[in-house]
Amino acid sequence: MSGPSSYVPKLGIAKWLxxxxxxxxxxxxxxxxxxxxxxxxxxxTFGGILMLMLVSQILTGxxxxxxxxxxxTLAFTSVEGIMRDVEYGWLMRxxxxxxxxxxxxxxxxxxxxxxxxxxxxxxxxxxxxLGVIIFLLMMATAFMGYVLxxxxxxxxxxxxxxxxxSAFPIVGETIVTFLWGGYSVDNPTLTRFFSLHFLLxxxxxxxxxxxxxxxxxxxxxxPTGVEVKAVAKDTIPFTPYATIKDAFALVLFFAFFAYxxxxxxxxxxxxxxxxxxxxxVTPAHIVPEWYxxxxxxxxxxxxxxxxxxxxxxxxxxxxxxxPWLDTSKVRSMSYRPLARQCFWAFAVTCVMxxxxxxxxxxxxxxxxxxxxxxxxxxxxxIALPLLGLFETPKKLPGSIAESVLGKMKGGSGxxxxxxxxxxxxxxx
Amino acid sequence: xxxFRTSLAAFAAIMIGAFSAASLSPAHAAGGGTKxxxxxxxxxxxxxxxxxAQLQRGYKVYREVCSACHGMxxxxxxxxxxKGGPEFTEAQVRALAADFKISDGPNEQGEMFERPGRPSDxxxxxxxxxxxxxxxxxxxxxxxxxxxxxxxxxERGFPLFLLDIITQYQEGGPDYVKALLTGYxxxxxxxxxxxxxxxxxxxxxxxxxxxxxxxxxxVEYPKGPDGKSPVPETAKQYAADxxxxxxxxxxxxxxxxxxxxxxxxxxxxxxxGLLYFTKKRIWSRxxxxxxxxxx
Ligand code: HEM
Numbered sequence: 001m002s003g004p005s006s007y008v009p010k011l012g013i014a015k016w017l018x019x020x021x022x023x024x025x026x027x028x029x030x031x032x033x034x035x036x037x038x039x040x041x042x043x044x045t046f047g048g049i050l051m052l053m054l055v056s057q058i059l060t061g062x063x064x065x066x067x068x069x070x071x072x073t074l075a076f077t078s079v080e081g082i083m084r085d086v087e088y089g090w091l092m093r094x095x096x097x098x099x100x101x102x103x104x105x106x107x108x109x110x111x112x113x114x115x116x117x118x119x120x121x122x123x124x125x126x127x128x129x130l131g132v133i134i135f136l137l138m139m140a141t142a143f144m145g146y147v148l149x150x151x152x153x154x155x156x157x158x159x160x161x162x163x164x165x166s167a168f169p170i171v172g173e174t175i176v177t178f179l180w181g182g183y184s185v186d187n188p189t190l191t192r193f194f195s196l197h198f199l200l201x202x203x204x205x206x207x208x209x210x211x212x213x214x215x216x217x218x219x220x221x222x223p224t225g226v227e228v229k230a231v232a233k234d235t236i237p238f239t240p241y242a243t244i245k246d247a248f249a250l251v252l253f254f255a256f257f258a259y260x261x262x263x264x265x266x267x268x269x270x271x272x273x274x275x276x277x278x279x280x281v282t283p284a285h286i287v288p289e290w291y292x293x294x295x296x297x298x299x300x301x302x303x304x305x306x307x308x309x310x311x312x313x314x315x316x317x318x319x320x321x322x323p324w325l326d327t328s329k330v331r332s333m334s335y336r337p338l339a340r341q342c343f344w345a346f347a348v349t350c351v352m353x354x355x356x357x358x359x360x361x362x363x364x365x366x367x368x369x370x371x372x373x374x375x376x377x378x379x380x381x382i383a384l385p386l387l388g389l390f391e392t393p394k395k396l397p398g399s400i401a402e403s404v405l406g407k408m409k410g411g412s413g414x415x416x417x418x419x420x421x422x423x424x425x426x427x428x
Numbered sequence: 429x430x431x432f433r434t435s436l437a438a439f440a441a442i443m444i445g446a447f448s449a450a451s452l453s454p455a456h457a458a459g460g461g462t463k464x465x466x467x468x469x470x471x472x473x474x475x476x477x478x479x480x481a482q483l484q485r486g487y488k489v490y491r492e493v494c495s496a497c498h499g500m501x502x503x504x505x506x507x508x509x510x511k512g513g514p515e516f517t518e519a520q521v522r523a524l525a526a527d528f529k530i531s532d533g534p535n536e537q538g539e540m541f542e543r544p545g546r547p548s549d550x551x552x553x554x555x556x557x558x559x560x561x562x563x564x565x566x567x568x569x570x571x572x573x574x575x576x577x578x579x580x581x582x583e584r585g586f587p588l589f590l591l592d593i594i595t596q597y598q599e600g601g602p603d604y605v606k607a608l609l610t611g612y613x614x615x616x617x618x619x620x621x622x623x624x625x626x627x628x629x630x631x632x633x634x635x636x637x638x639x640x641x642x643x644x645x646x647v648e649y650p651k652g653p654d655g656k657s658p659v660p661e662t663a664k665q666y667a668a669d670x671x672x673x674x675x676x677x678x679x680x681x682x683x684x685x686x687x688x689x690x691x692x693x694x695x696x697x698x699x700x701g702l703l704y705f706t707k708k709r710i711w712s713r714x715x716x717x718x719x720x721x722x723x
């Protein structure tokens with residue numbers, strides 16, 4: 001999609017720079033002239049939202065780091081000092097803590113969008129895998145960030161999760177000692193987590209650049225899953241169309257963010273993390289942050305520790321090979337009646353796993369966790385490989401333009417959500 | 429329903445379900461604690477503010493009762509006059525601080541000395557260390573109360589925990605502590621308590637090292653113009669007042685947070701509205717969005 005550049009520098013200085021470092025040209029081609037499919041719906045605005053959330057996390061994080069003390073005896077008090085004595089420190093801290101949750105809400109919507117519209121399929125495999133890498137880095141960052149306030153959940157969450165690595169034969173113990181910087185979670189663990197928590201977001205930033213680069217090579221997928229055929233007919237320029245739509249969605253998302261941040265800032269957190277870390281007292285229930293719960297449920301579904309750890313990693317690894325597991329040529333689930341039902345069953349499965357992750361690992365909860373873990377993997381390993389072979393997809397529109405404009409000519413009076421210019425499903 | 433709307437609804441449900449599942453997890457009400465009743469706090473909801481007189485009374489209860497055992501290490505006397513809190517006058521704060529003897533030093537002779545407290549001093553600790561605190565309390569530890577109102581919660585259960593997003597219920601901690609302070613009962617038949625143990629309806633596991641500390645008439649409240657205290661001098665009232673004080677100490681900038689929040693939230697909604705109409709206008713240049721097109 002990144003065809004010949006249409007940038008024409010006008011000012012003398014712009015021409016001068018263009019001949020030496022064509023940065024304005026890159027910006028122009030990427031964010032002004034860049035052609036986007038004309039039928040994108042609002043699920044396509046989450047990429048931009050994620051970009052801003054990353055910037056927001058880095059800005060608030062850098063300010064927090066100016067006032068935070070990474071030491072086992074001082075970390076908790078320094079975070080409380082931020083909340084009380086630093087001007088607008090409470091704002092920075094609540095923005096950062098709730099921002100992490102918003103970041104994950106956005107990334108989950110973004111991922112499910114990709115799953116539904118088949119955005120992982122050729123030629124977007126590398127783009128998709130880069131996304132999975134960002135997701136992994138985000139999880140590592142958030143996990144280590146949660147340790148920094150050094151409350152009870154920080155400490156015990158870190159203990160439980162780092163202990164998982166001891167399940168690996170032979171090297172396990174060495175890895176754990178290495179993570180801890182000693183023989184238990186203690187000050188060396190906190191200081192190395194702080195250092196890495198500072199570093200990883202910038203690595204995420206780097207991978208995001210690759211992700212966007214890959215996007216601009218293949219172009220965006222769209223709700224029909226039909227590739228752009230004629231740029232003039234099927235696409236519209238990024239500016240002003242996508243810019244204004246993204247801006248609207250972004251501001252709406254920030255209103256949602258603000259609601260949590262200002263009115264219920266501790267809703268997504270855990271009360272126990274306002275108790276200073278105490279290695280002598282284990283909390284009644286150790287639960288990770290909400291965004292890890294589905295994976296936590298998979299981990300605990302297996303009675304064997306190593307098995308649980310492997311399965312948990314497999315739950316993410318399976319996303320990497322997904323482009324080759326889905327055998328269907330049709331991208332969008334809108335044209336795959338059976339696969340679509342499986343998709344929604346999968347979505348429900350993820351919610352159930354999230355719920356189970358928050359329950360104690362006992363009795364019926366374990367059985368249910370096993371059932372839903374099986375369903376989770378079944379979607380990738382059974383449903384998607386087989387459906388591509390047996391399912392008869394619905395007829396695809398000839399082109400994006402036809403799916404949008406054809407409907408108009410057909411004069412179907414169907415009222416389409418303002419948000420979804422293209423509504424292939426209501427067609428005819 | 430169009431596919432878009434169905435999927436939007438489903439996504440919303442999934443997201444809300446998944447992220448709220450976290451708050452299902454029991455915090456401290458595990459095993460045996462009865463769910464505390466909800467109290468009508470002045471500080472709940474998007475317009476909630478602290479009641480200055482209540483916070484001042486709450487400080488008096490803390491000072492005269494709780495401070496014998498519990499420290500509040502994150503609090504300084506000067507906080508008592510800061511905006512959004514009890515808002516004692518600076519002169520009052522100087523007097524409240526001077527009530528305490530603070531150990532300071534070393535002086536030029538290298539010796540420690542005692543002096544009256546100043547507004548910049550922290551609230552004094554009742555015990556020099558945890559061991560001394562335990563020894564004085566039959567082995568139980570009277571923990572620091574600075575952020576206790578946020579460090580306790582109880583399980584809300586489905587579907588309340590979802591409704592809490594809309595009703596903005598954030599007072600699980602204060603409700604629990606208030607109920608706890610007035611939740612002492614005789615143990616059920618057949619339960620033998622050890623010396624120093626007490627039975628509390630709301631405590632996790634019901635057995636608590638802290639005895640009932642609040643009794644009617646125990647703390648004298650400032651009198652109104654008619655020579656009587658404007659609020660009843662009862663254990664219930666003491667509990668509500670001291671908990672309001674503890675909530676403020678856990679979240680001293682709550683009023684500022686909510687007032688900025690209201691402005692930011694309304695601004696963002698209005699801005700989003702303007703952007704929506706701008707977007708519609710710009711997109712109407714496209715044939716499929718032109719007025720009169722099928723949508
Ligand atoms: C990918 C972006 C990021 C994510 C997802 C993230 C996530 C988190 C989380 C979940 C916490 C714990 C919040 C709490 O309960 O208090 C936290 C704390 C913290 N983060 Fe980040 N963070 C990110 C970027 C950064 C950056 C770039 C910095 C610094 C340059 C930073 C510095 C800090 C500090 C100092 C704390 C401890 C203070 C506190 O607990 O509020 N973070 N982070």
